[in-house]
Amino acid sequence: MPTGFQKKVWQKIKNIPKGKVSTYKLLAFAIKKKKAYQAVGQALKKNPFWPKVPCHRIVKSNGELGGFSRGKRVKKRLLEKEEIGFKKNKIIDFKKYLYRF
DNA sequence: GTCGTGACTAGCC
DNA sequence: CGGCTAGCCACGA
Numbered sequence: 001m002p003t004g005f006q007k008k009v010w011q012k013i014k015n016i017p018k019g020k021v022s023t024y025k026l027l028a029f030a031i032k033k034k035k036a037y038q039a040v041g042q043a044l045k046k047n048p049f050w051p052k053v054p055c056h057r058i059v060k061s062n063g064e065l066g067g068f069s070r071g072k073r074v075k076k077r078l079l080e081k082e083e084i085g086f087k088k089n090k091i092i093d094f095k096k097y098l099y100r101f
Numbered sequence: 102g103t104c105g106t107g108a109c110t111a112g113c114c
Numbered sequence: 115c116g117g118c119t120a121g122c123c124a125c126g127a
Contacts, residue, residue: 106125
């Protein structure tokens with residue numbers, strides 16, 4: 001049973017174009033709750049739509065992968081599939097791929 | 102109504 | 115760069 005908050009989060013994520021990524025922080029900011037970044041993470045974790053909602057494009061502010069319900073390995077692969085480079089668990093040239101809402 | 106938990110962040114050491 | 119802490123928010127028990 002999606003809550004209003006969750007719907008907003010997912011809706012925003014759907015706006016992220018292929019080959020781009022965003023952060024929990026920016027996402028929270030986009031829905032007028034700039035300090036709810038952790039809550040955003042919970043919304044993604046409960047996301048019933050996958051991969052309809054590209055939650056794998058959401059990473060931590062420092063460019064690291066962050067978490068992922070289905071395993072970081074999968075998340076990493078999905079991003080590499082979109083031509084995003086990785087160095088261990090960090091995105092190479094993070095700002096270059098960063099999508100600002 | 103209160104408490105614990107978490108896919109977080111920023112600050113400090 | 116790594117580790118720890120406090121702060122913030124939504125959600126379920």
